[in-house]
Structure formats: structure tokens, C-alpha cells
Amino acid sequence: MADDNLPGGMSLRPESMLCFDIYATHHAIGQAYQPLLSEVGLTYPQYLVMIVLWDRDGQSVGDLGARLDLASSTLTPLIKRMESQGLLERKRDSSDERKVRVTLTNAGRELKQKASHVPACVARAFGLSMEEFVQLHGMLGKLRASLRNARVTGTA
Amino acid sequence: MADDNLPGGMSLRPESMLCFDIYATHHAIGQAYQPLLSEVGLTYPQYLVMIVLWDRDGQSVGDLGARLDLASSTLTPLIKRMESQGLLERKRDSSDERKVRVTLTNAGRELKQKASHVPACVARAFGLSMEEFVQLHGMLGKLRASLRNARVTGTA
DNA sequence: TGCGATTTAGTCGTGCTCGATATATACAGG
DNA sequence: CCTGTATATATCGAGCACGACTAAATCGCA
Structure with a gap:
């Protein structure tokens, strides 16, 4: 008997499932980026953060999270690691002390060329x-x- | 000037990059599975392991890794967690003691229906x-x- | 037979991700 | 002004993922 009555030839074999497709593709893309990014000292999520900041500097943690669909519990330590690498700075917004504005350092801006x-x-x-x-x-x-x-x- | 000279309207904005597409879709799929899988007590990677084992029981750790493209350093702890949940058993292959065969328990087999x-x-x-x-x-x-x-x- | 090379799992440290929770700031109504 | 609620970020514990390394078993070949 068939494993499940799913439409159109779908089965539980991972290779034929779309979720597995995306999972494996995500995986493969990470592997493709890794050697290129390690040359400039970034992880893939860190690279995504840099892309968002290169596009517009000085966004808040929440802004970055909205763009990348990441929670503060992910972004805060990630951004702190990048801060300790000297790529960016974190400072409270003077007009709303709840927000933390993330701004690139010179090194962070220069990395755009190095990763171009x-x-x-x-x-x-x-x-x-x-x-x-x-x-x-x-x-x-x-x-x-x-x-x-x-x-x-x-x-x- | 344009950020980069990429073909066909590509830019560095994350929303328009394919890598971001896959990243975000992977993310969204994880979120879609999570509530369904938490009902049966599985995480998404654990579910993928179960799918592979439901398809063919008794595979080695290396077999699972080949199917899911995961390293032993990921699979070993993941499988051990599933073993401690009573879903499967790990035992050395008697004809090749290097290999660890992973076999489903009754609970593991029954979960197939619960997650169908x-x-x-x-x-x-x-x-x-x-x-x-x-x-x-x-x-x-x-x-x-x-x-x-x-x-x-x-x-x- | 025996010894070096390969294969297979496992361990360790680092980083990403989440949900639940905490804390601090801002805002709104009385 | 004070109090309650909403918002913004941070913290914590668990799990996933990797690369580098280790340990043990197997294989191949002199």
C-alpha cells in the first residue's frame, strides 16, 4: 500500500518532498557561500546583516529583524559578535531609549568592497x-x- | 552609482536576492512545520530523520547523513536525543563494528500514523x-x- | 602476517535559531 | 502626575549545524 494518500505522486521519501527541497537547497547555498565569506571573515547570517546595513545604515535591531525575519534573541548576540569584530557599533536611540541603532564602522563600510x-x-x-x-x-x-x-x- | 554590476536587475537588497529567497523560505517552512510537529514531539530535523527511517529501517548513521546531507557531528547528538525519547535504538553493526545501525522502536513506527x-x-x-x-x-x-x-x- | 591508509562515529568548541521570559522605556487615560 | 499597557531589546536554555580533531575498526598490500 502507498504510504499516504497525497496528491500527484507525492510520497514521504525526502527527496521528493518540497520541504526537503528547500531544506537541502538552503543547506547547499550555505555551503556555497561559506568559503567566499570566510575569506572576508563573515558567516552567512552576518553577511545578510551587512547587506541590510549597506543598503541603509543606522537601522534599529527591530528593523533588521523585520527585514531578515529574525528575533531579537537571535540578532542581539549576532550583532554583538559583529561589534566585537569592529564592523559596527550599537547605541541607544537618543529620542527613544528603547531602540538600539546599529551603525557601520569604517571597517564595516569598507567590507562592502572586499565582498563585492x-x-x-x-x-x-x-x-x-x-x-x-x-x-x-x-x-x-x-x-x-x-x-x-x-x-x-x-x-x- | 549602482551597488554592483550584476546581471539583469539583481541588486544587493536582500529581498531581491535568491539566496535570501531560499533562506526566508526555509525559515517560513520551519515555522509552518513547527506547530504540527510539536504536537507529536518532534523537531523538524528529527522529523526528517524519521521520514528516512520510515522509508527504510536499520540504516547506519552514515546512510542517514548521505540522505539528509548532515555530518556525524550533527546526527550523533540528534539521534541520541531521539533514542532517549524512545523513538529508536542505536547498536553497532555486528559485521562491521564501525557502523551504528539505527532501528525504530514500536513507538517510532507508531509515530508514522500519528504524523500522517x-x-x-x-x-x-x-x-x-x-x-x-x-x-x-x-x-x-x-x-x-x-x-x-x-x-x-x-x-x- | 602485519602495518599503514581509509572508513565510521563520536567529541568539542563556536555560532545560529527559537520560545519563554525579563527589564526598561514610552505612551495613554484618568 | 501616576498607573497600566504596549513596545524594544536582552537573557536564558535547548536544539541544530559546522569544522577540526580523536578513536576504533576495517581494508589493502607488501
């Missing part, structure tokens, strides 16, 4: 055509939107 | 048509294959 080869390098390793790239981006966006909606509505 | 609603539940939350589902699966597989190949070849 990374995106193209990885994009090349992806081996996707521009059309596939756009298609994939669109579907993943739709998938996330569905998941966001399902969470609010409840899955039952 | 999970895949359809999540698939529903994905909100993708069957066509999109297949397309996405294909592109992610191609992406992983490219990354695997690039890692061997070297990215420079």
Missing part, C-alpha cells in the same frame, strides 16, 4: 538562466506569502 | 498548484546540482 565579488560568484554557481531565476524568485515569494497567510488563518 | 496528517497539511499551506509544485521541485534540484558541480570545480 560574492554575489556574482554565487549567482554564477547557481547555473540558472535569467528566466529561471525570475520564475524561481516568483514562486518562492508566492510560497512564503501562502505560508504567512496560512499561519494567520490556521492550518486546520 | 502533517505532509498534506503543509502541502495545503504551500498554496501552490501541482504544476508550480513540480516546476519548483525541478528548479531547486537543478540549482542544487549546479552548486554541487561548482563546489567541485571551484568558483574562481
Whole structure:
């Protein structure tokens, strides 16, 4: 008998499950970034934080969390590690002492140039055509939107 | 000036980068599974291990690692936690004492039924048509294959 | 046979991630 | 002004993930 009555040839074999696809792809992307990023002394999550700050400096911890979908319990230690590496500074917002503004140091800004080869390098390793790239981006966006909606509505 | 000269409108904004897409989708899928899996007392990685074992019992730690792309340093403690929960047993292979065979207990086998609603539940939350589902699966597989190949070849 | 190389798990330290919780600041109504 | 509530960040414990290393078993070949 079939393991489960799932639509359209789905089975419980991990290779054929979308969740496993995403899991494995996430994994593989991390592996692809790791050697490039270790040259500039960043982890992958730290790199994401830098990208957000390079785009706009001086954001609060909450702003970073909203962009990256990370909680303060993740960001606070991560940012502190980056602060101790001299990439950024943390200081309370003078007009709202609850907020912590994160600003890049010179070293943090300079790292943008040192890491400028990374995106193209990885994009090349992806081996996707521009059309596939756009298609994939669109579907993943739709998938996330569905998941966001399902969470609010409840899955039952 | 533009941040980087990347093909086809790519920029460093995280929302438009594919790596961020995968990262965020992985994240969102984890969040979708979490409430369903916590009902049956599993984490997401533990669920993946169970899926592999439900498919074929008695695999070695190395077999599980090959299927899930995880190192022994990740799997050993993870499997030990599952053993202490009574889901499986670890015993050395009598014909090759280096290997550790992981076999399900009755409780572990029974959990398959208790968790049988999970895949359809999540698939529903994905909100993708069957066509999109297949397309996405294909592109992610191609992406992983490219990354695997690039890692061997070297990215420079 | 015996010894070096390979394979297989496991250990350790570091870092990321979460949920639950704590603390401090800001705000709003009386 | 004071008090209760909301917001922003931080802390804590657990689990996951990796690379570097160790230990033990197996294999291969002289």
C-alpha cells in the first residue's frame, strides 16, 4: 500500500518532498557561500546583516529583524559578535531609549568592497538562466506569502 | 552609482536576492512545520530523520547523513536525543563494528500514523498548484546540482 | 602476517535559531 | 502626575549545524 494518500505522486521519501527541497537547497547555498565569506571573515547570517546595513545604515535591531525575519534573541548576540569584530557599533536611540541603532564602522563600510565579488560568484554557481531565476524568485515569494497567510488563518 | 554590476536587475537588497529567497523560505517552512510537529514531539530535523527511517529501517548513521546531507557531528547528538525519547535504538553493526545501525522502536513506527496528517497539511499551506509544485521541485534540484558541480570545480 | 591508509562515529568548541521570559522605556487615560 | 499597557531589546536554555580533531575498526598490500 502507498504510504499516504497525497496528491500527484507525492510520497514521504525526502527527496521528493518540497520541504526537503528547500531544506537541502538552503543547506547547499550555505555551503556555497561559506568559503567566499570566510575569506572576508563573515558567516552567512552576518553577511545578510551587512547587506541590510549597506543598503541603509543606522537601522534599529527591530528593523533588521523585520527585514531578515529574525528575533531579537537571535540578532542581539549576532550583532554583538559583529561589534566585537569592529564592523559596527550599537547605541541607544537618543529620542527613544528603547531602540538600539546599529551603525557601520569604517571597517564595516569598507567590507562592502572586499565582498563585492560574492554575489556574482554565487549567482554564477547557481547555473540558472535569467528566466529561471525570475520564475524561481516568483514562486518562492508566492510560497512564503501562502505560508504567512496560512499561519494567520490556521492550518486546520 | 549602482551597488554592483550584476546581471539583469539583481541588486544587493536582500529581498531581491535568491539566496535570501531560499533562506526566508526555509525559515517560513520551519515555522509552518513547527506547530504540527510539536504536537507529536518532534523537531523538524528529527522529523526528517524519521521520514528516512520510515522509508527504510536499520540504516547506519552514515546512510542517514548521505540522505539528509548532515555530518556525524550533527546526527550523533540528534539521534541520541531521539533514542532517549524512545523513538529508536542505536547498536553497532555486528559485521562491521564501525557502523551504528539505527532501528525504530514500536513507538517510532507508531509515530508514522500519528504524523500522517502533517505532509498534506503543509502541502495545503504551500498554496501552490501541482504544476508550480513540480516546476519548483525541478528548479531547486537543478540549482542544487549546479552548486554541487561548482563546489567541485571551484568558483574562481 | 602485519602495518599503514581509509572508513565510521563520536567529541568539542563556536555560532545560529527559537520560545519563554525579563527589564526598561514610552505612551495613554484618568 | 501616576498607573497600566504596549513596545524594544536582552537573557536564558535547548536544539541544530559546522569544522577540526580523536578513536576504533576495517581494508589493502607488501
